[in-house]
Amino acid sequence: MTDKNLTSDESILRLLKTTYSPDYSHRKLLQAVIEEYAKIVSDLREKIREFPQLESLEKAKDNATKKLQNAQGLLVPIRKIPAEILSEILYLAINSGYNDQFFDGNSWSYRTIRARSTYPPSLLFLRVCKLWKCVALDTPRLFTQIDLGGPCSRNYLAKVVSYVNHSGVLPLEVTLFPERWQVSSEEKLRTILEIRNNIHRISKLSVSETPMQCLFPVDTRTFLPQLRELAIFYFPQAPRRISSHPRDSIGVLDIPGILRIYISGNIRWERFLGTGMSLTWLKCHNRCHLAPSDLISLLLQSPNLTECYVDYNENEIPTDFPGSLPIIHLPRLQKIQITWTNEHEPQPRCLQEILQKLRTPNLNTLSIENQTSDEMMDILPTLSSWLCSTSSRLRELRLELGIVPPMPAKQLHTLLTGLPKLTDLSIIWTGLLSEAIDVLNRNINPKVCPRLTSLEYRLCDISVETVDKMIRSRLQSPGQPTGEDFGFLRAFHVVGGSWYRQELNTVWGDKADECLFIRELQQAYPDITLDFKFDGDL
Structure with missing residues (x-):
């Protein structure tokens, strides 16, 4: 702009404190000012060399150098x-x-x-x-x-x-x-x-x-x-x-x-x-244990919840627990993980009532974990009542319910029959009798989990013969087509636990090399992922 006096050092200093960038005409003027200051600095240096005792010349040189640097500062590229x-x-x-x-x-x-x-x-x-x-x-x-x-x-x-x-x-x-x-x-x-x-x-x-x-x-x-x-x-x-x-x-x-x-x-x-009604994501864990009244309050006032991870505890049926619960609609809930943290009461009675009132048509992932008791949570009928109350879209299910007694086969069959879109299933820390493993045998129960592609047993007691038949029933034979509502097992994982032969009552811990069917499956079906880590391998 024409009103900027680029020959004045005071004006240049003011411009340095702004975002001003000189245009072509101002750059020409600045070049002339810089040449003038450079000549002054050069002349003063010559005189200082001739008369080193003159302190005033040093001050004049420093002053001119500062003016030169100020003028040059207006031309640095970053100001563009x-x-x-x-x-x-x-x-x-x-x-x-x-x-x-x-x-x-x-x-x-x-x-x-x-x-x-x-x-x-x-x-x-x-x-x-x-x-x-x-x-x-x-x-x-x-x-x-x-x-x-x-x-x-x-x-x-x-x-x-x-x-x-x-x-x-x-x-x-x-x-x-x-x-x-x-x-x-x-x-x-x-x-x-x-x-x-x-x-x-x-x-x-x-x-x-x-x-x-x-x-x-x-x-x-x-x-x-x-x-x-x-x-x-x-x-x-x-x-x-x-x-x-x-x-x-x-x-x-x-x-x-x-x-x-x-x-x-x-x-x-x-x-x-x-x-x-804005809450979409919640995680309460470690030392924050939700009581029954807390969980009810949370779910009722959060209809837009999409993911929920809670540590849940009920030492006894609380006095403020309502006699009858309303239907709890969570149409956007896609993932929920409930961890049972009660050391004194093995059965979640209030939780059973709460889950039966849930309506979650878009639920994709569910995890129920029992971290404090060996006694199995009697919750499979409740899960069936909840998940099958609407057309289930559940794809991932993780069950860690407890080891005593073994998982009941009929209840597991009822639950999995109502989950036609399930693709990933993990069963953890339980004794699996042959009847429970047979629930997933496609030759016996063709309508159970038709889309299942990934299965995991973690810390479970597993019958060798029964699991061999179950896996083979879910593998794709050459030329066998797949459909939109029909899938084949692509991954089978065993982590920890023990194998046993039912008729010989023999239990294996870390002797995976004695399970001949593992090598046979790997050779016959190279496309399936088989991952076995027994107690001795962990």
């Missing part, structure tokens, strides 16, 4: 990049080393490992040059990821204040693990309280249990309109708590727009009220 593009480059530079600490977009599994720097990259940009500082400060999204998950070279409170001020009104993503900070309790408290002052702006919060009582004080209700993703972690060796209240003593969280929740700490679900 528009400010909008440079802003985008800086943002991508930050995120190239930033693993989303919340959820992976493909699997929706929680990720806890991320790349960290002791000095925040957004603040590093402010120290490169005046242009970068100007562009960075005009890019609020560079300051929305407040990572307080580990050691920091800056004062924690100063970092929070800086990011809050420079991020404008954009939603914040906060990682808060004060157990890893090497600072005083007073500084921890001041930093956490500064986060609380801006709690309404947080869209993603990854936090340990320690600061929960400060963020959400007891007997208060905190409204979080922006929160979309929440992760709460349990630290088994956490230092002394900042608050004097127990770990699970927090106020009520009102989170109407929440999409995903991950909890592994001592937080009761009853603390989460007003989750609205």
Whole structure:
């Protein structure tokens, strides 16, 4: 522009603090100014060599050199990049080393490992040059990821204040693990309280249990309109708590727009009220065991749930358990995993009633796991009632119900007959009698699991003869066609457990080489994946 005085060093300095890039006519003028400053610097150097005692010449040379560098700074190639593009480059530079600490977009599994720097990259940009500082400060999204998950070279409170001020009104993503900070309790408290002052702006919060009582004080209700993703972690060796209240003593969280929740700490679900109808992904495990009333509350208020992973516990039938339950419609639920964590009560009576009320027409994957009791969960009839209440689309089923008594063949047959689209089946930690294995024998039960392509027995007692016949009945013979509703076994896995011959009552542990039918199958059907790892191989 014609109003810029490029012959004035003051004007050049002002332009260096902007995103100004000279056009052709200004570049010509700048070249003349640079040549003039270069001549002045050269002449002064000659005079200094002749009169080294003249201090004023040194100062004049330094002054001219600075003016020369300033003028040359306006011609650096990066100034040709528009400010909008440079802003985008800086943002991508930050995120190239930033693993989303919340959820992976493909699997929706929680990720806890991320790349960290002791000095925040957004603040590093402010120290490169005046242009970068100007562009960075005009890019609020560079300051929305407040990572307080580990050691920091800056004062924690100063970092929070800086990011809050420079991020404008954009939603914040906060990682808060004060157990890893090497600072005083007073500084921890001041930093956490500064986060609380801006709690309404947080869209993603990854936090340990320690600061929960400060963020959400007891007997208060905190409204979080922006929160979309929440992760709460349990630290088994956490230092002394900042608050004097127990770990699970927090106020009520009102989170109407929440999409995903991950909890592994001592937080009761009853603390989460007003989750609205947006929740799509939930995982409660480790020390967060859902009670029957919690599970009912969760399912009733989350009709848009798509994936659910819960550790479930019922020590006894609770007094607040309703006498009759309504039908629970979850039309979008695709995957659910329920882990039974009760050490005293082997049978999930309340869970049976809850599952019978579920309506999940689009369920794709189901996993039921018993991790605390050898006694088998009497839940197969309940699963049949639930999964067969609508036309089942279930494709993957994992059953870990307990080892005593062996899995009942009739109940297993009823369940699998109602799952015509099942392709992957895993049966874990149980004794399988011949009748239970025969359920999948296509020559005996041709309508059971017609599309099954993958079968796994893990930590099971397996009859050699019976499983040999079952596998052969599900393998494709040469020239045998496949159809849309008819498939053949492509993978058979055995992990741990034992083989036995029923008529000889012989049990094998790690002697896989004595199972001749394994080698015969591998030779006769080279396209099938056969994977055998016995107790002695693990």
